Amino acid sequence: SAKQMSSQGGAKDLARVGETIFKSVDRFNYELFIMTYGAMVAQLLRDHEDVQEVNTRLEKMGHNIGLRLIEEFLARSNLNRCQEFKDTAEVIAKVGFKMFLGVAAGVTNWDQKKEEYSLILDENPLNDFVELPEGCQHLWFSNILCGVIRGCLEMLQWRVECKFVKDVLKGDETSEIRVKLIEIIPEEIPVGED
Amino acid sequence: VQMPVDSPCLFVIVGKNDNLIYQSQLSAQKKESATHFSQFIVHSSLDVVDDLVWKTNTMYLKAVDRFSNSNISAFVTAGYIKFLILHEKKDEDGIKNFFNEVYELYLKILQNPFYQLNSPITSSVFDEKVKSIAKKKLDL
Numbered sequence: 001s002a003k004q005m006s007s008q009g010g011a012k013d014l015a016r017v018g019e020t021i022f023k024s025v026d027r028f029n030y031e032l033f034i035m036t037y038g039a040m041v042a043q044l045l046r047d048h049e050d051v052q053e054v055n056t057r058l059e060k061m062g063h064n065i066g067l068r069l070i071e072e073f074l075a076r077s078n079l080n081r082c083q084e085f086k087d088t089a090e091v092i093a094k095v096g097f098k099m100f101l102g103v104a105a106g107v108t109n110w111d112q113k114k115e116e117y118s119l120i121l122d123e124n125p126l127n128d129f130v131e132l133p134e135g136c137q138h139l140w141f142s143n144i145l146c147g148v149i150r151g152c153l154e155m156l157q158w159r160v161e162c163k164f165v166k167d168v169l170k171g172d173e174t175s176e177i178r179v180k181l182i183e184i185i186p187e188e189i190p191v192g193e194d
Numbered sequence: 195v196q197m198p199v200d201s202p203c204l205f206v207i208v209g210k211n212d213n214l215i216y217q218s219q220l221s222a223q224k225k226e227s228a229t230h231f232s233q234f235i236v237h238s239s240l241d242v243v244d245d246l247v248w249k250t251n252t253m254y255l256k257a258v259d260r261f262s263n264s265n266i267s268a269f270v271t272a273g274y275i276k277f278l279i280l281h282e283k284k285d286e287d288g289i290k291n292f293f294n295e296v297y298e299l300y301l302k303i304l305q306n307p308f309y310q311l312n313s314p315i316t317s318s319v320f321d322e323k324v325k326s327i328a329k330k331k332l333d334l
Contacts, residue, residue: 038307045308129305131317136308 011090011107018098021076025099030125037126041141051138058143059162065144066151073099073152085158085181086114092149092179093119101125101145105177115181118165119149120174132169140164146177157185202264203332204232204280205324207300209312212240215275216315220328232264232280239266243276253297254290269293271300273311285333292331299323 044054074081077095082088093105102125109118126142140146146162153160161180166172203221208214219229239259246255247270255268267289269277277293277300299320303309 035305035307038305042307129302129307131306131308131319133308 011094014090014094015098015104017077017079018095018104021095021099022102025076030102034125034128037144038130041139045133045136045139051136055138055140055143058140059147059150062144062147062149063151063154064147066148066153067155068151069100069148070152070155081156085184086110086117088153088156088158089117089119089179092152096149096152097121109176109178117179119177119179121177122174124168124175127169127175130169137170140167141169142167142175149177149179153179154185157187159183159185202229202232202280202282203328204229204236205296205328206233206236206278207315208240208276208278210274211312212237213312214314215312216320216324218321218324218328220279220325220332235261235264236266236278236280239268239278240276243268243270243278247274254293256286256290267293269297271297275300275312281332283333288332292327295327295331296324299327 041054041058044057045051048054048057073096076099079091079095082091089107093107097119098104103121103123106120106122107117108120110116124142126145130141132139132141140163143164146164150160150162153162159182161178161182163178164175165178166174166176168175203219205218205220206214207216217233219232238261242259243255246258246268253269253271255270257265258268259266263282264280265282265284267279267281267286271277277296279289279292281289303315303317303320304311309315
């Protein structure tokens, strides 16, 4: 039905969009990026004894990035803002992930109300060469990604909760991020207007 | 009936402070004492390696020392980490290939942001792969 079809086009079309932009973007040395991220996580672990604290910090960093990344994303991708929350899934997975990480994600595990979904990462470049050290079983190494997603969606008036539920670094088969809509953020009416 | 004694083949990785980073008995050596003895021989060859390093600009130093029937071959990385192998059978090509492949593995370990330079390598994946390379490349 017309309502089912996203105004952005289906997953395949979005995948093509993601691919095109990914190829056209100037990219600096990929290895340097991966090593920088790894170095940052390793440093955070040395600075904070509590692994949960590191998870929180990574998420906050990501959130900060996401708030600003969304503008660039919309400009580069030339996509319209999603009308409905459920449309965000494939856009994030096929265009967002592809553009910025080089690998598209899959979307699955929808809840009934279409307010919650999973992003499946079969490949995560941030993980290359990483082996979690002893005592870090509760670390979500790529937690920055959850923050980025949350920040981006927040700018589009969707407050979400975004968290890893599976990670290959922990021995799971794939990595999985769960995105859950908490509420639609009401637009703030500027002071002075009724 | 006497069981044939497999020729000992000890591989070690030594760090900048002559500290042991990794070791593996690559042959099917059963006697613990043999391993200790091999370690001693390898360790005593470190001085020779230190001298030879400055005489060449390749990483593979070939045979650097001898002790009765055993040869010690060395490979020193750009970061001055030493790979040493104690072996009886002469197998220059095999050992050279072995060193090169283990070097690639070592580079991957270095890329792990949680691995501290010059510290012991505890990864079981690394250990398995070293043993597998040894089986393929070395005449054991």
